[in-house]
Amino acid sequence: MTQVRDEWFRPLEKDGDEKEAVVRPSLSYWKDAWRRLKKNKLAMTGLVFLVLLAVMAIFGPIFSPHSVTQQDLPNQNLAPSAEHWFGTDEAGRDVFTRTWYGARISLFVGLMAALIDFTIGIIYGGIAGYKGGRTDSLMMRVVEILYGLPYLLVVILLLVVMGPSLTTIIIALTITGWVGMARIVRGQVLQVKNYEFVTASKSFGAKTSRIIRKNLIPNAMGPIIVQVTLTVPSAIFAEAFLSFLGLGIQAPFASWGVMANDALPVIISGDWWRLFFPALFISLTMFAFNVLGDGLQDALDPKMRG
Amino acid sequence: MTGKHITDELTRTLVEDGADIDSIEHDGKRGKIVSPKKKQKNSAEKILEVEDLQVTFSTYGGTVQAVRGVTFDLYKGETLAIVGESGCGKSVTSNAIMGLIPQPPGKITTKGVHFKGRDLTKLSKKEMRKIQGVDISMIFQDPMTALNPTLTIGEQLMEGVKQHMKLSGAEAKKRAIDMLDLVGIPNPEERLKQYAHQFSGGMRQRIVIAIALICEPELLIADEPTTALDVTIQAQILELFEEIQLKTGVSIILITHDLGVVAKIADRIAVMYAGKIIETGDKREIFYTPQHPYTQGLLKSVPRLDLKEAELKPIDGTPPDLFSPPQGCPFAARCPYAMEVCGNVHPDTTQLTDSHRVECWLQDPRAKELIEQGAFAH
Amino acid sequence: MAKYIIKRFLLMLVTIFIIATLTFFLMHAVPGSPLETERTTNATIQANLEKFYKLDQPLHIQYIDYMKSIATFDFGPSIKDPNRTVNELLARGFPISFELGIITILVAVISGILLGTFAALRHNKLIDYAAMAFAVIGISIPNFVLATLLIQQLAVTWNIFPPATWTSPMHMVLPVLALATGPMAIIARLTRSSMLEVLTQDYIKMARAKGIKPIRIVMRHALRNAMMPIITIMGTLLAGILTGTFVIEKIFAIPGMGKYFVDSINNRDYPVIMGTTVFYSSFLIFMLFLVDIVYGILDPRIKLHKKEGDV
Numbered sequence: 001m002t003q004v005r006d007e008w009f010r011p012l013e014k015d016g017d018e019k020e021a022v023v024r025p026s027l028s029y030w031k032d033a034w035r036r037l038k039k040n041k042l043a044m045t046g047l048v049f050l051v052l053l054a055v056m057a058i059f060g061p062i063f064s065p066h067s068v069t070q071q072d073l074p075n076q077n078l079a080p081s082a083e084h085w086f087g088t089d090e091a092g093r094d095v096f097t098r099t100w101y102g103a104r105i106s107l108f109v110g111l112m113a114a115l116i117d118f119t120i121g122i123i124y125g126g127i128a129g130y131k132g133g134r135t136d137s138l139m140m141r142v143v144e145i146l147y148g149l150p151y152l153l154v155v156i157l158l159l160v161v162m163g164p165s166l167t168t169i170i171i172a173l174t175i176t177g178w179v180g181m182a183r184i185v186r187g188q189v190l191q192v193k194n195y196e197f198v199t200a201s202k203s204f205g206a207k208t209s210r211i212i213r214k215n216l217i218p219n220a221m222g223p224i225i226v227q228v229t230l231t232v233p234s235a236i237f238a239e240a241f242l243s244f245l246g247l248g249i250q251a252p253f254a255s256w257g258v259m260a261n262d263a264l265p266v267i268i269s270g271d272w273w274r275l276f277f278p279a280l281f282i283s284l285t286m287f288a289f290n291v292l293g294d295g296l297q298d299a300l301d302p303k304m305r306g
Numbered sequence: 307m308t309g310k311h312i313t314d315e316l317t318r319t320l321v322e323d324g325a326d327i328d329s330i331e332h333d334g335k336r337g338k339i340v341s342p343k344k345k346q347k348n349s350a351e352k353i354l355e356v357e358d359l360q361v362t363f364s365t366y367g368g369t370v371q372a373v374r375g376v377t378f379d380l381y382k383g384e385t386l387a388i389v390g391e392s393g394c395g396k397s398v399t400s401n402a403i404m405g406l407i408p409q410p411p412g413k414i415t416t417k418g419v420h421f422k423g424r425d426l427t428k429l430s431k432k433e434m435r436k437i438q439g440v441d442i443s444m445i446f447q448d449p450m451t452a453l454n455p456t457l458t459i460g461e462q463l464m465e466g467v468k469q470h471m472k473l474s475g476a477e478a479k480k481r482a483i484d485m486l487d488l489v490g491i492p493n494p495e496e497r498l499k500q501y502a503h504q505f506s507g508g509m510r511q512r513i514v515i516a517i518a519l520i521c522e523p524e525l526l527i528a529d530e531p532t533t534a535l536d537v538t539i540q541a542q543i544l545e546l547f548e549e550i551q552l553k554t555g556v557s558i559i560l561i562t563h564d565l566g567v568v569a570k571i572a573d574r575i576a577v578m579y580a581g582k583i584i585e586t587g588d589k590r591e592i593f594y595t596p597q598h599p600y601t602q603g604l605l606k607s608v609p610r611l612d613l614k615e616a617e618l619k620p621i622d623g624t625p626p627d628l629f630s631p632p633q634g635c636p637f638a639a640r641c642p643y644a645m646e647v648c649g650n651v652h653p654d655t656t657q658l659t660d661s662h663r664v665e666c667w668l669q670d671p672r673a674k675e676l677i678e679q680g681a682f683a684h
Numbered sequence: 685m686a687k688y689i690i691k692r693f694l695l696m697l698v699t700i701f702i703i704a705t706l707t708f709f710l711m712h713a714v715p716g717s718p719l720e721t722e723r724t725t726n727a728t729i730q731a732n733l734e735k736f737y738k739l740d741q742p743l744h745i746q747y748i749d750y751m752k753s754i755a756t757f758d759f760g761p762s763i764k765d766p767n768r769t770v771n772e773l774l775a776r777g778f779p780i781s782f783e784l785g786i787i788t789i790l791v792a793v794i795s796g797i798l799l800g801t802f803a804a805l806r807h808n809k810l811i812d813y814a815a816m817a818f819a820v821i822g823i824s825i826p827n828f829v830l831a832t833l834l835i836q837q838l839a840v841t842w843n844i845f846p847p848a849t850w851t852s853p854m855h856m857v858l859p860v861l862a863l864a865t866g867p868m869a870i871i872a873r874l875t876r877s878s879m880l881e882v883l884t885q886d887y888i889k890m891a892r893a894k895g896i897k898p899i900r901i902v903m904r905h906a907l908r909n910a911m912m913p914i915i916t917i918m919g920t921l922l923a924g925i926l927t928g929t930f931v932i933e934k935i936f937a938i939p940g941m942g943k944y945f946v947d948s949i950n951n952r953d954y955p956v957i958m959g960t961t962v963f964y965s966s967f968l969i970f971m972l973f974l975v976d977i978v979y980g981i982l983d984p985r986i987k988l989h990k991k992e993g994d995v
Contacts, residue, residue, distance in 0.1 A: 246950055
């Protein structure tokens with residue numbers, strides 16, 4: 001116990017500011033989110049994996065001495081070796097090279113689909129949520145009906161009509177895919193719209209577009225970013241799924257789904273590498289995006305702390 | 307300003323138009339109590355003794371010392387109000403008594419929380435369940451969220467009695483109807499089949515009270531029971547509390563930040579600040595002769611009708627961070643009478659009367675001298 | 685409630701109508717005649733066939749005929765195999781696909797909810813981490829990848845289960861496992877997070893303060909409220925399972941509707957594509973309608989307009 005000294009009994013001189021001093025340092029929202037994300041080891045692993053995958057997707061096929069499409073019939077169905085790290089397929093093509101080429105396709109489809117969904121969703125959902133009233137209910141009625149359509153069935157139908165190619169896959173995936181994003185954006189906008197600072201800028205006579213850009217979007221961004229992160233793996237899955245059904249990228253070009261489909265007849269014969277590598281990379285990529293999405297969700301939503 | 311004036315200042319404080327304090331003759335001296343207390347304290351039997359209760363939570367950002375050594379007693383049939391700003395630890399205190407602190411992340415250390423002689427903190431979860439809802443009940447702040455939206459209120463009323471008192475369905479139903487009747491819900495029989503969203507806020511709080519009382523508890527902990535309600539509804543609910551206490555003799559711990567509520571139904575008051583009880587006393591002592599500057603500030607920050615010339619004074623500043631509470635008096639940083647000692651050492655308890663206790667360095671004779679010298683001439 | 689059901693029912697009809705129209709016009713947007721394949725070179729045969737499939741009529745007449753046929757559930761003959769009608773294919777394939785789908789849903793929902801609930805109740809304990817690790821992996825492996833891996837390991841290498849067809853309960857294990865893992869993982873994760881949120885609600889705290897037994901708190905107070913988000917994603921899950929049957933039936937050579945559908949896509953057999961698409965969509969939309977009604981029953985607050993504010 002501290003000795004209580006007599007001289008301590010005198011009024012304390014203090015300035016007014018001291019009372020208001022903030023005791024704990026407050027970080028900005030994004031810095032705080034990034035700090036939380038960095039603490040999430042799983043999400044960071046996913047992020048690192050995705051960066052490496054992107055690097056390999058860009059440079060992997062360039063460095064490899066083997067061509068993606070060049071058939072080499074004498075060397076068909078070779079097991080992994082020093083020459084062909086991931087083995088070869090039934091046409092003697094190098095699975096290693098094809099895997100990175102497949103990564104290109106998958107990442108491209110995933111990112112493009114997410115970007116297009118994001119753009120349409122932001123505009124559509126933003127307008128619906130911001131305008132409200134009859135505009136909103138009309139726009140949301142459209143969304144509700146589109147949402148009720150079976151997604152992959154529509155995509156399949158479109159691909160049957162348009163014919164399979166990289167462009168048509170992306171078009172087919174996004175033609176109804178943006179609906180989910182629009183719903184989330186609208187929900188966020190509705191929530192943020194009623195915040196007082198929005199009312200405040202409105203009362204200063206700020207323009208609608210400015211309010212959306214400066215106030216609504218930054219504050220509604222958390223769940224939207226998470227949705228983008230989760231759109232990518234679902235688009236990657238859809239591309240692989242469609243390729244697997246024969247509606248995706250056509251031979252001789254490689255995509256993970258095509259490679260898995262091609263490997264189907266030979267799994268009985270024990271040529272495991274044909275299936276293993278595309279399967280591994282589809283799964284790892286989806287895993288990486290999923291854990292990154294989860295991590296972002298936790299990091300961007302302070303309520304979920306813990 | 308002289309010492310004399312400060313003493314006056316200390317005593318001249320708020321009084322609401324409460325149940326027993328009808329008016330104050332304000333003439334620069336202390337107010338006068340006109341009507342006597344209508345409610346009689348049943349006995350001096352202690353029903354609850356809380357001794358040095360400490361609750362900490364380990365969180366993402368460190369350890370929060372939410373309650374830092376709280377000691378108080380509760381007598382049979384009385385209403386004790388625990389008053390303080392949000393975050394001062396009053397709700398945590400009540401949850402700790404009720405056995406509702408999840409451990410971990412919470413951690414409770416205490417010399418004992420004795421309910422009728424049994425230390426609640428030593429009971430197993432199973433033994434505690436036989437006390438929860440039966441001997442001690444709790445009422446929550448927001449009746450909008452305290453009722454399960456997907457169960458009928460009948461089921462929520464009856465499940466407690468069915469489990470604890472082993473009543474049959476018909477008996478439980480009869481009891482549920484009686485309870486709804488007691489808390490003033492018309493057509494109780496039909497209302498049993500309805501869901502929470504079919505009731506208004508005030509009605510829901512009546513139902514919550516009915517649920518809390520259905521097993522005839524001896525202690526009722528009400529955590530901000532009127533905060534979420536409209537002012538007119540608040541008054542009705544407070545009257546309901548008084549009525550129930552008269553009928554059943556239940557002891558009540560009332561957690562609130564609202565001094566109006568306190569003035570109306572409390573017998574004794576404990577003022578909490580930063581996880582500690584800094585002053586306790588019976589209602590008159592707290593309202594008329596508050597000793598702690600925080601209590602005084604709290605009373606001055608409430609609007610009152612009878613003193614037109616008195617200004618409304620907020621307390622400057624914010625409560626300390628309970629992640630790292632100060633070693634001295636937690637109020638020192640905001641206190642208009644702060645001395646050097648306040649920041650260094652936490653004050654001991656000064657017992658002023660049988661019921662009136664305060665933790666403040668101003669009670670020290672050395673500080674009294676300072677006051678006499680007029681050192682605090684703000 | 686009645687009003688709510690009627691509204692949902694009407695929305696269902698509108699959606700089916702849109703799907704049918706969309707299918708019709710998309711199929712007719714395909715350049716050239718669907719009959720222009722390798723073998724039909726003879727002009728008279730071509731003309732006769734067009735007549736048989738009513739392709740010589742103007743588009744709007746075709747459309748009206750088509751809509752009538754849908755209303756009477758008559759999808760006409762297949763192009764590749766004119767002796768067979770689409771209805772026959774559906775009658776043969778649907779019961780098998782339905783069986784696969786129902787078993788999958790039951791497995792996914794029951795095990796997903798159990799897993800998610802246990803994880804939530806043991807929050808931040810080993811079982812929680814294990815369950816969630818399993819769930820993230822389950823979500824990340826596409827069903828067709830899982831199916832092929834299961835065949836390779838459990839059927840070919842270890843020879844525990846038969847690798848293909850749909851004839852006995854043993855044959856059902858691998859396809860159901862492959863199809864159910866993804867939805868189960870999604871349900872488990874969602875159950876966990878919504879359970880964790882429900883467990884912090886005041887009404888749960890109040891039930892605890894009443895001294896109610898933990899088992900009853902979970903089963904009676906928490907689970908039902910925690911189920912709500914799961915019901916809302918049931919539609920998406922059902923759609924996923926339904927499209928999943930396409931690949932699963934292909935991989936396991938199960939003679940269900942999905943197999944006919946995939947074959948018809950590869951053969952460009954338009955009547956079959958149209959018929960199965962409309963049938964699939966109507967079935968799915970009807971299931972969504974049922975899900976909505978279940979939601980209305982489980983949540984007493986749902987009236988007519990409650991769902992408009994959801995995200």
